Structures are given as C-alpha cells and as structure tokens.
Amino acid sequence: MTDPFVLVRRGWQRFTAPIDGILMAILAALLIGAYVAMMSASPERLPAHNINLAIGLAVMWVVANVPPQRMQMFALPLYIIGVLLLVAVELFGEISKGAQRWLDLGFIRMQPSEIMKIAMPLMLAWYFQKREGALKFRDFLVATALLAAPVGLIAAQPDLGTSLLVTAAGIFVIYFGGLSWKLIAPVMLLGVALIAGIVAYEKQICADGVEWPGLREYQKHRVCMLLDPSSDPRGKGFHTIQSTIAVGSGGIIGKGWQQGTQTHLDFLPERHTDFILAVLSEEFGLLGVIVLLVLYCLLIGRGLMIALTASSLFSRLLAGALTMNFFTYAFVNMGMVSGVLPVVGVPLPLVSYGGTALVTLCLGMGILMSVQRHRKRVS
C-alpha cells in the first residue's frame, strides 16, 4: 500500500525531474513579462498566445526528457530533411509579401527555415563530436560548408533575419569548437570595416539604381532606411521612426501599463510581434528595458554555465550555441527597435507573439535542460 500523497509526490518529482529550476524561473519571469506586454499591445491575441505557450512548454518538457546522446541521432536526418525542404521551398514554395518562405505539405504549412535554427547547431555539434580529438583545420572548412549551404538557400528566399540567426547559430558552434583566434580576428575586423564603410558611404551606395550583390532591393532599402529613416518617413522608414519615438517618449519610468500613446493609437507597427519591445519601452520606460536585459543576462549566464558543465563535446557545443542564439535574437531585435540595426524581422525571444519562434525557442530551452540533467557529475 502506497500513500496516495507519496504517489502524487513521486509523480510530481518525475514530472519536474528534467526541469532545471533556475532556467525555469528565468523563463517564467520572461513569459510573465511577455504576457503583461501582450495584454497591452494586443489583448485579442491572448487566447492564441495561451495555446502557443502550452505547445511551447510541452515541447520543452518532452525535449528535456531526451538525453543528449539520443539527440545526436537526430542531427544528420534533421539537417538533411531541413536542406531538402529548403530546396523544395525554392522550387515549389508559396510566395507571400515578395518572399518565398512557406511550404504547404498538405497537412501543415510551414517555414522550413525555422527547422534550421535548431538543426544547424545540432548538425555542427554532432560533426565536431564525431571528429573529437582529431579536429583539423579541414573540419572547420567542412563545418563552414555545412553552414553556408542552407544559409544561402534561406537568404535566397529572401529572408535576411532567419539566415542571420542560422548563420549566428553555426558560427557559435564553430567558435566554441575551437576555431583559431587567428582566423576569428580578421573576419571580425572585416565585418566592422564593412559596417563602417556602409555608414560612411551611405549616400552613394543607397542611391537609386545601385545594386547590392547578393541582396534584394527590399533588403538594400531596409539598410538604407536605417541609415537615414527620414528619407522615406511614410514608407519603410516609418517603422523605425515610430519605434524610436515610442522608445524615447517612454522616458525612465514609462507612461504606464496600457497608457502608451504610440502603441494604442496605432502609430507603432507590428506592436505585438517584432516591435513588442517598443511597447515595453514606452509603457515601462528604461527601467522595464533594464529588467528585461537582466533577465536575458541571467538566462544566458545560466545557459553558459550549463554548457561549461556539459558531459560531452556535443552537449557543450550545442548548449553554448543555443544559449548564444538567445543573445543573437535579443540583440538584433533590440537594435532593430531602438533604430541601430535594420528591420530584419527578428522577434524578441520568448516575448514576441508568434507560435513558430516560441516553440523553436522553447525547444532550445528543453535541450539546455536535458544537457543540464545529463551533466558531468563533479565529485
């Protein structure tokens, strides 16, 4: 005879066993914050948001129960399927708003590029795990090729935001995998020089008729808009201008919950998705932004800790790359909303409305929890 109380307790213990308490607490704080913002920005979407949350948390729990060794088995198939789907998009995809991103599989409409956000770090971590102890420079070239192929396909859709996120995820695996600093430093310098050059020669390169190799007209437009939003205040620059007005007018303590004029009088575009940070900034001010950043720092800190104590190279690289993935999301989105980065369609992680991104991010959280559960036991 077992005490029913004990049964319930055991059940609860089994249910919570894969959950990392600290990560869960940070996640909960972020999700509550997102809920508050959503109630102001778009209360009519709360029912849908609840469903997204439920799916996301369920996915997280399921994935947290999968040991990292098992995940390695998924790496190659998931990557291959992802690449095949991307090719399929290129060939048969639906075109909406000038980009070919969606694939209709009959039972579900999906964006295969989303799969790559997880499949890419998984694949590269798996590859480095296979080559553990014998990593050569050649392996980094292979990794780069594995990264470049899907990124190229996503960029061609065109979807600058997602290709950026997938690239970042891959680069972080390569970085954590031990790519020589001698190679990292020049690439970073080149990147800085490129950005500086664009800013300095904005007038010339943004002139009409100038084509940018590898980028579509609308992508060029977005970058140019960022450099000089006032050049098209009614068009694409409108997002950036109205967003910075919302942020700036929030001041230190904000206008108060549901009191944001930019938000509630429709000046703020995409206020429940990519620009939800502008809602938070307008209504809760600089204090709200700092609280949010602290939560992200804690989340990233916890993620990096998990990576440090991970039991294998695979879990280390995966945990490190997925953690840095949150950072990329947060940084790009915050830069976008505050008008220092182009509007590339990257959501604020765990806060923006949108099922796909939320589920993908929760999946990442689940992986981190699984890695934490199967960490190296330090005696």
Add this chain to the structure above:
Amino acid sequence: MELKTPEQELSGFRNRIAVAAIFVLVCFGLIVARFVYLQVVRYDYFATRAEDNRISLLPVVPNRGLILDRNGVVLARNYSAYTLEITPQKVGDLEGTIDELAGIIDIQLKDRRRFRKLLDESKNFESLPIRTRLSDEEVARFIAQRYRFPGVDIKARLFRQYPQGELASHALGYISRINRKEAEAIEQNEEMAENYRGTEHIGKTGLEQHYEEELHGVTGFEQVEVDASGRAVRSLSRTPPVPGNNLILTLDAELQRIVEQAFGERRGALVAIEPGTGGILALVSKPTYDPNLFVDGIDTQNWNALNNSPDKPLLHRAIYSAYPPGSTFKPFMALAALRTGKRTPTQAIHDSGLFPFGNHVFRDDKVGGHGMVDMVKSIVVSCDTYYYILANEMGIDMISEQIGEFGFGSLTGIDIQGEARGVLPSQAWKKARFKKPEQQKWYAGETISIGIGQGYNNYTTLQIAHATATLAANGVMFKPHLVKYVEDVRNGKRRMIEPTPVKTIDLKPEDVEVIKRAMVEVNKWGTGTRAFAGAEYVTAGKTGTSQVYSLKGAKYVESEVAKHLRDHALYVAFAPAEAPKIALAVLVENGGFGAQAAAPIARQVLDYYLTGKRPAGAAQPDPDGSD
C-alpha cells in the same frame, strides 16, 4: 593544428565561454547605452514627437453668413450634405480606386471630369470630392466597405445654395473652391491663413466676393487625439467658431424678378437706386446664369456652354459693360448749359433737321426738324440739333467738367469689385488714350456728337442710374451700395451700412426744376408717352438710343441692320417726380428705340415699386415709339 587533450580542450572551451560572456555583456551594454540615449538624453524630443503624433489641431469651419433681400427673402444659404472625398497623396492608383468606388457608389463621367479639374487646381494634401450630395444609403454602403479604401472618406460639409436660382446672380456672385492662386494669396497673410485653415470655398464674384470677410466668420479649433491613420479618436478641447455675418440687402428680390422677367430673352442691364440713400433696389444683368453650378466646381460641359455663349451670360453688364448713353445724356447736357450760362430755359433755336459743321452735316432724327425748340422741348422731343449747337458752343472740356460732376467716367464705389470706369471724353483723355500725335489731337467736330450722348461717350448702366439718382436728389450724391445691414447671427444685432453722401453738387433749385419738368413732360407728350400712359404717379424720364454701328449719315432702318449691330435702347427715370423714391437706368442691347424697348421695362419697375402692381404678362413693346 595540433591535437589537444580533452583537458586542454576543456580549458580552451572555458576561455571561449568567458569571452562569449564578455561579448554578451559588452553588446547589451551598447544596447543599454542606446536606450539611455533615447529615453533619458533625448526624452524631451521624443516625448514632443509622440505628442505631435497624438494631438492634431483641427479647424472647425464657421457657417457662412446668409444673404437676404430687404424683405427677408433668402438669396444665399447653406445646407449640410455628405461628400465622398479622396486624398490623392494617400492613394496609389487613383483611377483604379475611382473604378472600385464606382462599384458601390454612383460615379458618373461628369464627376470624374470635375475631379480631374479639381486635381489640376488642388493644393497639396487636400482631400477632393469625387461625389457630392450622397444619399444616406450610399453613405451606409461606403462605410461598410471603408477598410478597402485608404485615403477615401465621407465628410459632412456645408454647401452654399442659391435658392432663387438665376435671380440676381450677377449681384450675388458665387463661391467656389479656393484655387491655387487664391491659396497663395491667403498664405501671404498670416492672419487670413490661420482663419482659412479648413475653408475650401471663397467668394469669387459679386457680393460673395466683396463681403467675403463679413460672410466667412472666424474659424474655430478643436484639439483632438488622432490615431495613425489620422482619424480623430476623442476631442480634447474646443474653441467654437464664430459664424459669418448675414447680409441684408437693399435689393428687392421681387422687383428684381419682375425686371428679369420683363427682359425675357433680351440682353441688357437695369440699375434701380433709392435716390436719398444710394441703396440699390435692383441690379439686373441679362441673361443670367445659375450660380449653384459653380459651388461644387463647375463641370466642363456647363462651363463651356456659359463661357462660349455669344450672349455672354457670365458678363455683369450693369457694371462691367460701358455703352454710349445716347439721348439719356441730354438732361445732363441741358443742366450743364444752365449752370454755365450757355442757355436760359426759354432761349430757343430753330431746328431745320440739319446741322452743317465743316464739311460734315449732322442730322436730326426727325426729317425737316422740330422747328423752334427751347430747352424743355429739346428734352421732351429729344431734339438732336439743339444739342449739336450747344455742344459746339460749350466745347469738349467744359462738357467734360460739367458732366463729370455727376459721376460719369468715375468709379461709383459700388460694393462689387471690378466696375468699369467708362469713358468721359476730354482733350486730356484723348491725349492719354492714343499714341500717335495726329490721333491725340481733339477735333472740334468730335464735340458735336458728344452733345447727344454718342461719340467717345461710354458709361456703365450703373453710372447712368447713379447720375439719374443724383439728379433726382437735387444734386446730393450717395455711394451706390447693395448691403443695408450686416447682421450678427449670434445675437441678431444689426449694423447698418450708413448711406455715404459722396458730395452735393452745387445746383440752383430753379435749374433743376426746369430739367425735372422737362423729364416729366417726356412722359406726358414726348417720347415716353405711350409707355407711361395711365400711370398712377408722376414720373420723370428720358429715352435714349445708343449707336452700335456708324451709318455715316445714311438713314437707320432697323430691319436692314444685323441684329447684333442694332442700336441699344435706353431709358432713365425717377418717380414720383416731386419726391423721388426710385431712380433707374435701363439698357436693352440691340433693342432698337429706347421708347419702344426700354421704357416699358421701366414702367413695370415703377408700377410695382410705387403701387405694388404686377405686370399682367410679358412686357409689350411699343410699336411706334421714337426718340
């Protein structure tokens, strides 16, 4: 790359985690710096921008003042109607949008044409009506589909309406949309620019133009919170507009109607003035037009019909067109002769029907002449020879000086803009008018026909009526005006437009008496006898015929001259003769003899104004009148 032990690898990984953590902190630090910059350093700027976004100052257009006649008959009023308006700058494909709108609302070709015309004349960021006067059903249909049409909206607007249609259209004028040129002029004047924010119509002609300032009122303002699409969400504060003042005219709409009907299809002008005040009782120009056509912007078809008509209905003949006054000039000539001592009332000449001067012979109307003619008879029978001789004796400059006293050749100062000055001939005038020296010289022979109101003489019907009114008032000249009171709509207080005495001409009562007696006798046994047979009042008048076409001495036979070259018929009158209440001048273009075409119209005016008697039917021309 050398092989690493797992321990080396792990320590390398630790370093990389640490570097990544620092990188994250640095990047987030940059983000914090950016937010501090936006939210603290530039807070004031962005807070203002947000307020500017949110708050919009909307003009509240005042109701335009009404125009009423002296008896309260409404001549111009406002009514409220819905219009469908497009802001072209907010609409990408204009034609496509209009095509789609035509699917739910009746939009005809003329609406499109008018819209095109408005678009060409429009200012920036102005919404333009594609359809006016929508039915309630159409409004409901559009509202249901509004989401499909960004940049298209329904607006409730006040429209000007002229309920009497064509009646007195030249005097009233009309309002129409402010065009680009007017908008620029308004922008020049800061106060006016502020007051005309939101105003779309402005007085273009007539009283609507002259009294624009009184009629317009003061624009109010409403502070509203607007959303991103510019729609007002709620009102924050409101300064109400001050409605425009009403104009109460000296004009008598019924009298005006009788005159306009009396003219029938004939072209011409009539001005009736109250001699003691200068108040205008009727201001007629025929043909007239419907001013309502102009309010929403006239469509091309109607515009071409009005503008290209040979009858020139848009021309305000009473004040813009000048004609030789013909024999209506003679009473003023006679008065001048008395004043200058060139004639006494009883001094007579013998009229043989001919007046030779140099190598030219000036003829009288009556073959064989009028025999012995004194001053009274010269007016009653309209003897030309009497005035040929008189003019020759006076000389052009004396005539000019004397006649000019009565306002001939000068602006009367009527409260309608753009009146014509006409021509009061003199040596100085001719010198200024012509360029070549031989044309600049005044020839004595030219003075002769001046005496009978021909030659270079050219005056507006208004000037002739004005002079007649001044004569009727024994030389007291008042500025002719159409507005009697300006009424404040808010409290009903009326401000009277005081009659403005311009001057008093120094006339001897006995001289005036002679002229008036002669003019009374015109209607007893002279040229006006038939037209005024059986009148219940004593009236003074003078017929006139104004030459359009010089016959070079040949006999004028009406039936042989093309219609538009026929003489203009004139008549001047005032009544009752002993204490005049009304003075008038009437001109019928190409009407032939004044007694035949013009005097019967004057009879109808005087009958109605003095006895209230309305004409039985259309005016019957007198078959055998002569000057």
